[in-house]
Amino acid sequence: MGQLGMTLSCSDCGEIVENSPTVTSFKGQETYIFHPIVCVGCLIKTCEQHSTVCANCGEIVLPYSQVGVLKEDNGRKSVVHMTTYCLTVGSAFHGFWGKGKLLDFMEIEAC
Ligand SMILES: [Zn+2]
Numbered sequence: 335m336g337q338l339g340m341t342l343s344c345s346d347c348g349e350i351v352e353n354s355p356t357v358t359s360f361k362g363q364e365t366y367i368f369h370p371i372v373c374v375g376c377l378i379k380t381c382e383q384h385s386t387v388c389a390n391c392g393e394i395v396l397p398y399s400q401v402g403v404l405k406e407d408n409g410r411k412s413v414v415h416m417t418t419y420c421l422t423v424g425s426a427f428h429g430f431w432g433k434g435k436l437l438d439f440m441e442i443e444a445c
């Protein structure tokens with residue numbers, strides 16, 4: 335589709351990826367991955383290995399998604415979906431849930 339000469343390959347296994355974003359659904363949640371480029375097989379494997387659970391609704395949080403971050407009293411962090419429903423729990427942080435760990439989380443200005 336207008337991207338002649340550009341070959342996308344899976345950053346995990348090196349397979350050619352024909353369509354980006356990679357789209358699949360995992361446990362009933364549609365997931366779109368723009369970055370990194372991964373094939374559907376690796377995406378599902380990543381979802382199986384690295385998804386976590388939303389501290390608010392208890393549903394699965396997929397890797398490579400934006401999340402709200404809750405700091406717990408014991409210093410641990412838990413994550414919630416970036417949805418208005420789940421963010422009402424008072425999260426002051428948001429971040430990006432990567433492969434089984436939080437990446438780039440930052441404080442949201444309280445207003
Ligand atoms: Zn792959």
Ligand SMILES: [Zn+2]
Binds near residue numbers: 389393414415420
């Ligand atoms: Zn949730």
